Amino acid sequence: MEQQENRYTVSAMRDLLKNLESIFEMVRLVDPTEVAVLRLEVNGTISKEPFACYQAWSRNVRCRNCSGMRGLLGERPSVKFECRRDDLFYIVSRPLILKLSQGELQVVLEIANQADSSVIGREENCSMSRQLDEIQEKVYRDPLTHTFNRRYLNEFGFLYHNMDQLCRRLGFIMLDLRQFKLVNDTKGHLAGDQVLMEVARVLQSRVRSQDSIIRMGGDEFLVVLTNCSEEVVSRKTKELGEALLPVAAADFGYSYTEFFRQEKSFLQEMLEIADRRMYMAKRQAKCLQHT
Structure with missing residues (x-):
C-alpha cells in the first residue's frame, strides 16, 4: 500500500476503504475539523458532505475509540441504515494523514459493525482493536x-499483507498433496487434519512475513x-x-507476473x-511411477 507512517495517497486510501467495506457495515473517512464525510474521487481529488446523524443511533451505539478522538456515527452517502432500537453497534476511529497535491490533510478513519455476541461484547473491558482482530x-x-x-484471495488481501507499497510483482505457487484421500481412508480424518496442519506449518516457515499461504480447499494450497x-x-517451488x-x-505449479492488475479476470488467469x-x-509424476 502506498503509505508510510499512517500517510496515504488518495489511491491507496480508496483501496483500503474498498477492502474494509467488504467486512464492516460502515466505513467512512471524516474531516474532524469540518465534521464532514470525505468522498475520494477516481481522479485523486476529494469532496466533502455534511453528517446526517440519527438520534436513534446515539442511544444504541457503544463507541470504543482507539485514537482518543470522539467517534462520529451517521449516514454514509448512498447507503441507508435501518436500525432497530435494540441494535448495538461498535465504532473504532483512527487518525490518519491523507496526502494531497496541495499538501497533507488530517483525517479520521471510522469503522462500525453491529455487535456479534459470539465475537464482540463478551468482555465489557475488552479492547476494540482485539475485537476487530x-x-x-x-x-x-x-x-x-x-x-x-x-x-x-478473492478480495486481494495478499496485495497489502505486511507491505508498505502496493505489490505488482507476484508469484502464485499452487500445490496439491499426493494420495491425500488415502490418508483419510486408511488412517482417519483426524490423521488427515494433522497432515494439513503440518503442511501449513512447513509452508509458513519457508516464506517471508509479506507472503501469504492460502488454503484453497481440501488438500490444495496456494503460496x-x-x-x-x-x-x-x-x-x-523446488x-x-x-x-x-x-x-x-x-x-506444484506456478505462475508469475511483473504487472499484476487488481482484476478478477487477471487473478483467475494466474490461478x-x-x-x-x-x-x-x-x-509426469504418475508416469514416472509406472516406468
Whole structure:
C-alpha cells in the first residue's frame, strides 16, 4: 500500500476503504475539523458532505475509540441504515494523514459493525482493536490450518499483507498433496487434519512475513510470493517440495507476473496457469511411477 507512517495517497486510501467495506457495515473517512464525510474521487481529488446523524443511533451505539478522538456515527452517502432500537453497534476511529497535491490533510478513519455476541461484547473491558482482530480472523482465516482462505484471495488481501507499497510483482505457487484421500481412508480424518496442519506449518516457515499461504480447499494450497523475480518463484517451488517431503509428497505449479492488475479476470488467469502446470507435474509424476 502506498503509505508510510499512517500517510496515504488518495489511491491507496480508496483501496483500503474498498477492502474494509467488504467486512464492516460502515466505513467512512471524516474531516474532524469540518465534521464532514470525505468522498475520494477516481481522479485523486476529494469532496466533502455534511453528517446526517440519527438520534436513534446515539442511544444504541457503544463507541470504543482507539485514537482518543470522539467517534462520529451517521449516514454514509448512498447507503441507508435501518436500525432497530435494540441494535448495538461498535465504532473504532483512527487518525490518519491523507496526502494531497496541495499538501497533507488530517483525517479520521471510522469503522462500525453491529455487535456479534459470539465475537464482540463478551468482555465489557475488552479492547476494540482485539475485537476487530477476532473479526478479521473469522473472516479471512481457515479454522483448521490458520492459513488464509479463499475470501482473502478473492478480495486481494495478499496485495497489502505486511507491505508498505502496493505489490505488482507476484508469484502464485499452487500445490496439491499426493494420495491425500488415502490418508483419510486408511488412517482417519483426524490423521488427515494433522497432515494439513503440518503442511501449513512447513509452508509458513519457508516464506517471508509479506507472503501469504492460502488454503484453497481440501488438500490444495496456494503460496503467494510478493515483490520477487520469477527465478525466486521457481527456486521457492523446488524448495517447498523438498521441505514437505517428510510430511507429504505434493505436486506444484506456478505462475508469475511483473504487472499484476487488481482484476478478477487477471487473478483467475494466474490461478489457471499455476493450476495447469501443477496437473502437468502430477501427470509426469504418475508416469514416472509406472516406468
